[in-house]
Amino acid sequence: MKITTKINLITTAWIICVLVVVNIVVFYSFMNVTVNVEKKIVLQNADAILEDINNGDSNEVIKEKLLKYLTNGSFIRIIDHKSKIIHQVTNNKQIANKIKGKFVTQTKSKRYLIRSAQGEEQILVVRIPIESNGQVIETLEIGARLVGLELGKDVLLSILIGCTVFGAIISLLGGKWLANILIHPVSNMIDTMEEIEQSGVTKRMVVDGQPKDELQKMAVTFNRMLDRLDDNIERQQQFLSDASHELKTPITVIKSYIDFLRRHGIQNEAVALDAIEVIYSEATRIQVMTEKFLDLANTELENMVEKTTIDLVTLSESIVKQLHSAYKREITLHYDERPILAVADELKLKQVIIILLDNAIKYSKDRIDLYLENRENDTVIRVKDYGIGIPAHEMENIFERFYRIDKARSRETGGTGLGLAIAKNIMKQHDGEIKVESTEGEGTEVALFLPK
Numbered sequence: 001m002k003i004t005t006k007i008n009l010i011t012t013a014w015i016i017c018v019l020v021v022v023n024i025v026v027f028y029s030f031m032n033v034t035v036n037v038e039k040k041i042v043l044q045n046a047d048a049i050l051e052d053i054n055n056g057d058s059n060e061v062i063k064e065k066l067l068k069y070l071t072n073g074s075f076i077r078i079i080d081h082k083s084k085i086i087h088q089v090t091n092n093k094q095i096a097n098k099i100k101g102k103f104v105t106q107t108k109s110k111r112y113l114i115r116s117a118q119g120e121e122q123i124l125v126v127r128i129p130i131e132s133n134g135q136v137i138e139t140l141e142i143g144a145r146l147v148g149l150e151l152g153k154d155v156l157l158s159i160l161i162g163c164t165v166f167g168a169i170i171s172l173l174g175g176k177w178l179a180n181i182l183i184h185p186v187s188n189m190i191d192t193m194e195e196i197e198q199s200g201v202t203k204r205m206v207v208d209g210q211p212k213d214e215l216q217k218m219a220v221t222f223n224r225m226l227d228r229l230d231d232n233i234e235r236q237q238q239f240l241s242d243a244s245h246e247l248k249t250p251i252t253v254i255k256s257y258i259d260f261l262r263r264h265g266i267q268n269e270a271v272a273l274d275a276i277e278v279i280y281s282e283a284t285r286i287q288v289m290t291e292k293f294l295d296l297a298n299t300e301l302e303n304m305v306e307k308t309t310i311d312l313v314t315l316s317e318s319i320v321k322q323l324h325s326a327y328k329r330e331i332t333l334h335y336d337e338r339p340i341l342a343v344a345d346e347l348k349l350k351q352v353i354i355i356l357l358d359n360a361i362k363y364s365k366d367r368i369d370l371y372l373e374n375r376e377n378d379t380v381i382r383v384k385d386y387g388i389g390i391p392a393h394e395m396e397n398i399f400e401r402f403y404r405i406d407k408a409r410s411r412e413t414g415g416t417g418l419g420l421a422i423a424k425n426i427m428k429q430h431d432g433e434i435k436v437e438s439t440e441g442e443g444t445e446v447a448l449f450l451p452k
């Protein structure tokens with residue numbers, strides 16, 4: 001079933017329920033009010049009768065007096081304490097016969113429904129005790145047809161049923177129209193999605209101004225999701241083309257040297273060894289590069305971290321020791337306390353520190369300082385070198401993938417331009433930050449901020 005039809009049917013059913021309840025309340029209130037008004041009139045009549053009749057009146061006089069108060073379709077009786085009728089005047093014998101007399105000691109009223117040849121008749125019977133010397137001796141009983149109620153009830157009933165049917169029809173028609181208005185953005189969205197599915201082009205939904213309701217917010221979210229998807233696809237394509245471009249150079253070099261060896265053979269041992277050396281170094285370059293591609297892909301996913309509490313001092317000591325023995329460079333570790341604890345993915349954090357130290361080693365010749373600090377809101381790791389530095393206008397580019405300031409120089413130092421991009425991703429995975437400060441010719445300081 002279409003959602004518009006569903007909304008329409010549900011609202012109509014609800015409106016009918018509300019109307020039925022309201023109509024029942026209106027109907028019974030009307031009945032109550034009408035009966036109460038009639039009852040008041042009958043009671044006034046009764047008071048007048050009781051005042052009119054005297055103790056010594058003969059049967060004929062009493063009957064005559066009672067006749068004066070007889071209204072259309074009613075009866076007036078006086079009943080003794082055994083519920084026997086003593087006096088009765090009526091202009092509707094049928095009702096008078098059907099309703100039995102009753103002795104009461106307290107004023108009471110009762111509504112009777114009588115089926116006669118003319119149809120249903122509503123009768124109100126009021127019974128009032130007649131007292132003499134403080135004792136109830138007889139009962140005055142007045143029965144009157146509720147003509148107003150009989151007529152009004154049927155008219156009211158047909159009006160109420162008519163209104164309910166009319167309300168249901170209006171609700172059905174209006175509901176369809178309203179549901180269409182409400183569902184319009186959703187249908188729009190479905191159309192857009194179908195178009196995207198068929199054409200493969202990520203179209204956006206049109207939202208005018210600030211989103212006002214949930215559906216408009218949904219459209220904005222949908223657009224944002226598409227933006228992200230587009231962004232991801234673009235980044236992937238960019239990465240693919242960058243990566244293949246980067247791989248092309250070493251592969252071309254390897255191919256040309258192999259080709260050389262194929263054509264000239266390996267008679268000239270020195271030349272052949274040179275060629276093999278180049279092939280080996282380029283193959284190593286490809287190997288390093290593909291490892292970095294994997295690292296980059298690994299750090300691109302935001303939730304791929306296994307955090308534990310680690311001591312930065314111990315971790316840094318082992319890194320410094322490892323790099324010192326590999327590169328024979330002086331790296332000084334500075335810290336005020338130990339342990340300095342941080343919650344992080346140990347392997348990834350180690351990778352970031354190595355990326356920074358590797359840059360410092362590559363782009364400086366002097367000593368290198370590694371600072372560990374425990375600040376109020378975060379733990380900070382700083383790598384400071386006194387090397388060539390980074391030109392101010394290059395600062396924003398160095399985190400781009402494959403970006404190297406001086407390609408020739410980086411090539412010489414074996415860089416792929418992925419180190420800082422990987423480092424930035426890892427810091428993002430830790431909700432942390434990476435900041436660089438550098439002066440060309442003086443040195444560079446890279447700081448990692450790990451939130452507590």
Ligand SMILES: Nc1ncnc2c1ncn2[C@@H]1O[C@H](COP(=O)(O)OP(=O)(O)OP(=O)(O)O)[C@@H](O)[C@H]1O
Binds near residue numbers: 385419
């Ligand atoms: N400490 C530094 N001093 C001077 N320049 C730096 C420093 N760190 C980074 N750079 C510059 O920023 C560029 C990007 O650094 P990044 O670490 O991303 O790549 P890379 O070192 O060239 O290659 P990779 O790290 O992938 O082996 C480098 O090529 C270099 O020019």
Ligand SMILES: [Mg+2]
Binds near residue numbers: 355358359415417418
């Ligand atoms: Mg690097």
